[in-house]
Amino acid sequence: MNxxxxxxxxxxxxxxxxxxxxxxxxxxxxxxxxxxxxxDSELKTSWSNWSRERQAQVATILxxxxxxxxxPVALKESGLDEAKLRLAAGPVRxxxxxxxxxxxxxxxxxCHGISGDGMGxxxxxxxPYPRDYRPGKFKFKxxxxxxxxxxxxxxxxxxEGVAGTSMPSFALLSTAQVDALxxxxxxxxxxGETEAALFGYAEQELGSGDQLPTTREFLVDxxxxxxxxxxxxxxxxxIPIAALPAGVNFDLPxxxxxxxxxxxxxxxxxxxxxxxxKCHGVTGLxxxxxxxYDDWNKSIVEVTKEVVGSLEASRTAETSGMSAEKLAEHxxxxxxxxxxxxxxxxxxxxxxxxxxxxLRLGAYRGGRRPLDLYRRLxxxxxxxxxxxxxxxxxxxxxxxxxxxIWHIVNYIRSLPYDFDxxxxxxxxxxxxxxx
Amino acid sequence: xxxxxxxxxxxxxxxxxxVLGVATFAxxxxxxxxxxxxxxxxxxxxxxxxxxxxxxxGVVFIATEVLLFWFMWKYDASQQKGAATYIHGSHTxxxxxxxxxxxxxxxLAIYQMNAWADVKMRRPAMAPTVEVVARQFEWRLRxxxxxxxxxxxxxxxxxxxxHLPIDEDVLIQLKSMDVLHSFFxxxxxxxxxAVPGMKIPVWFKAREAGEFDIVCAELCGWGHYKMKGRITxxxxxxxxxxxxxxxxxxxxxxxxxxxxxxxxxxx
Numbered sequence: 001m002n003x004x005x006x007x008x009x010x011x012x013x014x015x016x017x018x019x020x021x022x023x024x025x026x027x028x029x030x031x032x033x034x035x036x037x038x039x040d041s042e043l044k045t046s047w048s049n050w051s052r053e054r055q056a057q058v059a060t061i062l063x064x065x066x067x068x069x070x071x072p073v074a075l076k077e078s079g080l081d082e083a084k085l086r087l088a089a090g091p092v093r094x095x096x097x098x099x100x101x102x103x104x105x106x107x108x109x110x111c112h113g114i115s116g117d118g119m120g121x122x123x124x125x126x127x128p129y130p131r132d133y134r135p136g137k138f139k140f141k142x143x144x145x146x147x148x149x150x151x152x153x154x155x156x157x158x159x160e161g162v163a164g165t166s167m168p169s170f171a172l173l174s175t176a177q178v179d180a181l182x183x184x185x186x187x188x189x190x191x192g193e194t195e196a197a198l199f200g201y202a203e204q205e206l207g208s209g210d211q212l213p214t215t216r217e218f219l220v221d222x223x224x225x226x227x228x229x230x231x232x233x234x235x236x237x238x239i240p241i242a243a244l245p246a247g248v249n250f251d252l253p254x255x256x257x258x259x260x261x262x263x264x265x266x267x268x269x270x271x272x273x274x275x276x277x278k279c280h281g282v283t284g285l286x287x288x289x290x291x292x293y294d295d296w297n298k299s300i301v302e303v304t305k306e307v308v309g310s311l312e313a314s315r316t317a318e319t320s321g322m323s324a325e326k327l328a329e330h331x332x333x334x335x336x337x338x339x340x341x342x343x344x345x346x347x348x349x350x351x352x353x354x355x356x357x358x359l360r361l362g363a364y365r366g367g368r369r370p371l372d373l374y375r376r377l378x379x380x381x382x383x384x385x386x387x388x389x390x391x392x393x394x395x396x397x398x399x400x401x402x403x404x405i406w407h408i409v410n411y412i413r414s415l416p417y418d419f420d421x422x423x424x425x426x427x428x429x430x431x432x433x434x435x
Numbered sequence: 436x437x438x439x440x441x442x443x444x445x446x447x448x449x450x451x452x453x454v455l456g457v458a459t460f461a462x463x464x465x466x467x468x469x470x471x472x473x474x475x476x477x478x479x480x481x482x483x484x485x486x487x488x489x490x491x492x493g494v495v496f497i498a499t500e501v502l503l504f505w506f507m508w509k510y511d512a513s514q515q516k517g518a519a520t521y522i523h524g525s526h527t528x529x530x531x532x533x534x535x536x537x538x539x540x541x542x543l544a545i546y547q548m549n550a551w552a553d554v555k556m557r558r559p560a561m562a563p564t565v566e567v568v569a570r571q572f573e574w575r576l577r578x579x580x581x582x583x584x585x586x587x588x589x590x591x592x593x594x595x596x597x598h599l600p601i602d603e604d605v606l607i608q609l610k611s612m613d614v615l616h617s618f619f620x621x622x623x624x625x626x627x628x629a630v631p632g633m634k635i636p637v638w639f640k641a642r643e644a645g646e647f648d649i650v651c652a653e654l655c656g657w658g659h660y661k662m663k664g665r666i667t668x669x670x671x672x673x674x675x676x677x678x679x680x681x682x683x684x685x686x687x688x689x690x691x692x693x694x695x696x697x698x699x700x701x702x
Contacts (some may be wrong), residue, residue: 112658122657142690161573161594168573168658171596172665250686253588366665368592369687406688415586 024069024091024105026062026115028055029134029195030347034340035303036203039431041325041330043208047332048339050208057212058198065219066191070116072184077220078189079228086179088184100198103177104184107170116188118296119349126166129349132296136227137383140366145379145388148230154182156367164363177266186231193227239378239390242369242402248410250370253417259410266411272407273399274377274389279356284415286358297351304344304351310396311337354384362416373409378402442511446504453500471621474601474643474668478624480550491539554625558636563608564599567637568655569616569629572658574649578678591682595664600674601644607637617653620666638666641668 037051067073072089074080092102100106105114111130113120118132131138136244140157141149158178161169170178201223202212213219247262270276270284279288293301314334319327357365366372366381380388389405390398400408463469473482479584566577566585573594580589592627605626609618611629618637619626627637649664669677684691 107661163575166571168571168661171595172663238690244688250688369685371687371689374688413588417586 011018015312024114026059026069026191027067027113027117028059029115029117029192030343031289031300031303032196032199033058034336034343037198037336039329039336040208041329043329043332047335051201051336051339054202054212058195058202059196061212061214062191062195065194065224066187068184072187072358074187075220075224077191077224077228078190079185079232080190081183084183085187100177103173103181108175108181116185116192119347124349127352128294128354129296129352130166132192132193134189135191135296136193136230136382137295139381139383140372140376142239142375143234143237143379143384144239144393145382146393147276148234150234151179151182151186153177154185155235158182160367162365163368164357164361164365166210168378168382190227190231194224197223197227200361239375240402241374242405244406245403248406249342250413253414259414262407262410263414265404266407269389269400269404269408270411275387276389276408277397279385279433280359281356284359286356288356290355293351294354294385295383297354300344300348301351303340307337307340307344311341358384359415370409370413372407373412374405377405377408438513439511442507442513446507446511449500449507450504453497453504455496456500457493471623471647473624474641474645474647475623476623476640476642477550477553480553481624484547484550488543516609554639559604559606559638560602561606563636564605565597566610567597567618567629567650568610568612569655569662570612570620571614571656572651572662574618574662574664575612580682589682591678591685593681595649596664597649597664598661598674599641599666599668600671601641601668603671604638604640609635609637614655615653616651616655616662619650619652620647621650622647623666628653644669 033055034051037047037054039047039050043050065073065075065078069194070090072082072085074082074085086101087101088104090102092100092106095101110120110122111126112133113123113130118130118131120130123130138147138149138153140162141147141153141154143149155178157167157171158173160171161167164407170181173181198212202210206212247259247260248261249256249262252259270280273281277288279286279290279292281287292298311334314330314337317330319330322330341351362368364372366376376386377400378388378390379392380386388398388400388407389400392398450566470482470485473479500629513534562579562583563585566579568575568577574597576593576595576597577585578591578593579585580587580591582589607618609627609629610633611631613631615631616629617626618629620639623641625637625639627635629635646665646667649666651662655662667677
């Protein structure tokens with residue numbers, strides 16, 4: 001009989017589960033937190049105590065302003081829609097109306113991470129890495145290079161996914177769900193930018209031992225508002241789209257005689273004024289320079305180089321003749337550098353280079369419409385080494401006239417299907433033969 | 436006395452298996468947990484095979500489980516007085532229960548040949564209607580466009596939103612970009628693994644219009660659960676109109692007046 005009871009107990013335990021998971025928490029941007037807290041001569045306590053205090057203070061401020069992953073808060077000044085955030089945030093569950101909640105954790109979190117840092121559990125296996133939303137930089141958008149993406153831009157990426165990367169399409173989610181997710185991405189970005197602004201302020205304005213001001217004037221007016229204003233300006237920051245010049249017809253293949261002149265003009269610009277050839281190569285295979293990084297990876301590469309160098313210098317420094325004061329400063333600095341090296345090891349993904357696109361594959365990350373390619377060419381790709389051929393801001397002048405960009409678009413669109421002998425023996429396979 | 440209770444407990448527990456098993460099957464259709472609606476031409480032959488095998492295995496299942504219960508009940512150790520006798524076994528019985536299943540399996544193998552050939556061998560002689568490329572974690576689609584040839588400049592590229600015409604043969608060219616996936620159309624009774632490095636033809640003829648699920652039936656990684664697509668079966672005319680509309684969208688040179696929200700339907 002006892003055995004039957006034990007059996008029943010085991011069955012019950014399996015059904016009920018063993019314990020509650022702890023509530024989800026945002027993680028601080030440790031690379032930035034450490035980078036901005038170099039010790040100075042005024043440091044009275046140990047560096048680790050002091051930096052931990054500062055991090056705790058930033059975390060407290062952020063929680064007050066933005067809430068937690070389970071309970072997001074949208075301040076009125078943030079311009080965020082709290083109802084949408086609640087749909088996307090929290091654990092996956094249904095509410096009373098039977099509506100699905102916790103969409104971010106259902107669809108996004110395993111790559112983009114709970115804090116939107118692009119370091120979810122699957123991130124390290126992907127190439128390219130998932131987007132880190134915290135710097136508030138986005139690649140595929142309809143606005144000027146330095147401007148934020150519009151809501152429609154974020155929705156488009158969610159709809160279509162990013163071809164050639166691990167970002168899948170969420171085209172079958174309802175409009176309300178995609179809207180909520182786009183809003184949540186905006187929320188994570190604004191939160192990340194606020195965090196960066198707080199640490200940046202601390203580095204610039206505060207000495208060791210000072211605390212960040214916690215007044216509403218400082219946090220909202222000085223820190224949050226400038227960030228939110230950029231997001232709100234996105235709708236007005238869309239680039240102008242030039243009318244199609246005569247002779248460009250995207251309904252015909254690029255090799256069509258009617259298009260030949262335009263494609264040839266596009267090719268000339270590709271090799272000449274456009275400067276595309278430098279990275280994408282003469283053949284468009286993306287075999288020009290290939291050892292550059294995007295901004296996200298570049299920041300890690302640069303800071304790693306700095307830390308490794310300083311650490312080496314600090315190790316070999318002659319300490320015997322130092323005064324007690326100098327020695328304390330030296331030790332604090334060494335402690336900081338060691339901590340920094342640890343953070344780079346554990347809190348950042350190993351940097352990856354970003355090779356230029358192979359334009360003969362016919363995979364276009366930001367969309368394949370002529371309009372999408374026009375936008376990529378016009379502003380370049382924000383955050384990536386790809387420069388724009390259009391003006392960098394309203395009223396400016398680009399290296400290629402607006403209408404002429406359409407010829408480059410025409411040429412690029414012909415590349416996956418074109419192999420008219422110009423490439424010689426090692427010509428790439430055309431799309432039809434390629435698996 | 437306690438031993439007798441234990442004997443009764445275990446034999447009834449074993450009896451619960453066939454009882455609950457049969458009950459589950461009996462009530463499942465009422466709760467909409469039965470075969471999904473079939474809208475394909477060949478599906479009926481697959482369903483009838485399914486029912487035939489279900490009946491066959493069902494009878495064997497019930498017989499085996501009841502026998503198991505009966506032995507436990509009848510030969511409960513606490514109720515047996517005498518010593519147990521050991522026998523070597525029955526040669527005749529062994530032969531009988533080897534030959535009957537073997538003959539049954541052979542019969543099934545021959546009986547289902549036509550259904551198999553319809554789905555996997557008698558490929559219609561035509562160019563692919565669409566290419567489906569499985570990928571972690573989505574279905575990327577490529578239509579051949581107006582010239583009917585894949586790999587030309589007028590190909591139409593879409594994701595997860597498959598449309599196909601009804602009342603005619605359609606041929607899908609199935610590929611995988613990364614790992615094994617399985618292209619499963621429950622309502623068309625089609626399930627075919629997508630294998631990296633292979634182009635696998637899949638064909639069917641749908642009888643009825645409607646919107647149905649595409650699911651991945653092979654655990655393909657972390658996001659396997661989100662690999663859900665939608666297949667819309669529609670008459671040729673509206674299929675062609677849809678193709679034209681999507682192609683026009685793909686050729687856009689000016690921003691559309693509204694956001695690209697036409698795919699999404701409210702839940």
